[in-house]
Amino acid sequence: MPTQCDEIAVLLPQVVDSAEPVSLPVQRHVESCLRCQAELARYRRMLRGLQLLRTQYFEPAPGMLAATLASITAASERRAVNSVLTKRRLAYAGAVAGAVAAAGTTTAALLLARAKRRTLPV
Amino acid sequence: MASDFGAAVPADIADLVAAAREGSRDAFDEIVRRTYVDTYTLAVRLTATEEDARDVVQEAYLRAWKGLRRFRGDAQFSTWMYRITANTAATVTSKRRRQRTVHLDEVADPVETEVAFHPELATENTELMARLSAALDELPPRLRTLVVLKDIYGLSHEDIAEELGISVTAAKVRLHRGRKRMRDLLYEEAGSHADAV
Numbered sequence: 001m002p003t004q005c006d007e008i009a010v011l012l013p014q015v016v017d018s019a020e021p022v023s024l025p026v027q028r029h030v031e032s033c034l035r036c037q038a039e040l041a042r043y044r045r046m047l048r049g050l051q052l053l054r055t056q057y058f059e060p061a062p063g064m065l066a067a068t069l070a071s072i073t074a075a076s077e078r079r080a081v082n083s084v085l086t087k088r089r090l091a092y093a094g095a096v097a098g099a100v101a102a103a104g105t106t107t108a109a110l111l112l113a114r115a116k117r118r119t120l121p122v
Numbered sequence: 123m124a125s126d127f128g129a130a131v132p133a134d135i136a137d138l139v140a141a142a143r144e145g146s147r148d149a150f151d152e153i154v155r156r157t158y159v160d161t162y163t164l165a166v167r168l169t170a171t172e173e174d175a176r177d178v179v180q181e182a183y184l185r186a187w188k189g190l191r192r193f194r195g196d197a198q199f200s201t202w203m204y205r206i207t208a209n210t211a212a213t214v215t216s217k218r219r220r221q222r223t224v225h226l227d228e229v230a231d232p233v234e235t236e237v238a239f240h241p242e243l244a245t246e247n248t249e250l251m252a253r254l255s256a257a258l259d260e261l262p263p264r265l266r267t268l269v270v271l272k273d274i275y276g277l278s279h280e281d282i283a284e285e286l287g288i289s290v291t292a293a294k295v296r297l298h299r300g301r302k303r304m305r306d307l308l309y310e311e312a313g314s315h316a317d318a319v
Contacts (some may be wrong), residue, residue: 050273
């Protein structure tokens with residue numbers, strides 16, 4: 001029954017590793033159809049082969065480890081410098097804000113005192 | 123490169139991770155030494171270029187160093203590192219897609235770390251893996267990423283979806299398409315060699 005086989009062939013990539021449930025009619029068809037069994041076997045062989053690729057490693061170019069460690073060091077140093085700069089900026093901004101607040105308070109006090117002098121009876 | 127730990131290098135990667143989370147650069151450097159070949163291999167598989175893989179590895183470890191405090195330890199460090207590498211590779215490949223100059227043909231052949239017991243089986247496996255690697259390289263990056271992360275590295279759909287910024291359904295659909303394309307490349311275009319895999 002070619003149509004059914006074609007329909008089932010579409011499903012095989014997602015059911016080959018048993019991650020997705022297989023309906024009973026599909027299961028029954030595969031059990032009785034040599035064509036679908038062969039197709040499923042191909043997918044299974046392919047998956048086993050892909051799992052074997054996990055045992056292969058590519059050899060990095062010489063110097064890559066040193067370059068990687070150096071890039072982490074550089075980034076850490078940049079972060080430390082930025083952190084110091086940020087703290088200094090915050091301290092500077094705080095000092096400026098404090099000075100402005102002090103000047104404002106003084107000015108307000110002076111204005112208040114002057115205003116009181118003016119309103120006092122002579 | 124010798125470790126700065128001297129005689130007191132923790133044997134277990136979990137101990138190194140714990141020390142690195144406390145801010146030990148020496149511990150993190152040791153983690154990099156122990157895992158960078160694995161990370162580089164995944165980067166090559168994902169990007170199919172040596173140049174991009176180098177950038178991915180550097181960026182992935184930078185991200186890992188910066189984000190180490192967020193690593194909860196409920197998963198293996200290797201899985202966490204794979205996720206970061208996958209995320210970084212997605213970023214790098216999307217940036218470099220138009221500038222690609224070096225292909226995997228120029229990357230050195232992979233080295234097998236597990237020697238098969240039977241020599242004839244080893245030869246068969248080597249041929250099989252060469253054909254699978256070639257087929258993987260033929261896949262579009264979006265599909266290759268799913269096949270590599272799920273079928274080679276065994277990450278869950280949920281983890282893959284999260285790192286790639288896609289839905290779990292989209293991850294499943296891409297994996298389905300990737301496997302189908304792989305099957306076609308291996309069995310239909312291989313012609314007379316079809317039964318070798």
